[in-house]
Amino acid sequence: MKQVIVVRSDLEMSKGKIAAQVAHASVIAAFEAYYNHREWFNEWWNSGQKKIVVKVRGEEELVKIYMEAISNGLPASIVRDAGLTELPPGTITAVAIGPAPDDRVDKLTGGLKLL
Structure with a gap:
């Protein structure tokens, strides 16, 4: 079991901002798994x-991965920034997929580069 968090690399976020967005995505997707895929979550x-944290080049690629995760029945989250610091409100920054079985997550994220 694993969780993969996907971050946009085109936004030039600070390291602290990236860390916060990754944390938001991870927690939201973990709760999704807890409520809807309890066996996966527990394992x-x-x-x-x-x-694992990976990157994509932009919003279109990030949203596509999120939609594929949802359509494949995987727990997933998408983060839209509140706009209080570095980014305009509503900017999509990160997606988390899982926790779910490795092979199911890898089908969507296995070809992405580490952040």
Whole structure:
């Protein structure tokens, strides 16, 4: 089991901003799994909560991955920034997929580069 968090690389966010967006995406998707895929969540939780952070070039690619995750029945989240610091309100910054079985997540994110 793993969770993959996908971040846009075109926004030039600070390291702290990226960390916050990754954390938002991770927590939201974990709760999605907790409520709707409890068996996956429990296995992921009990095995150390494996997370991998990867990047995409822009919003279109990020939204496409999110939609594919949802259509494949995977727990997923999409983060829209509140606009209080570095980005305009509503900017889509990150997506998390899982926790879910490795092979199911890898079908969507296996070809992406690490952040």
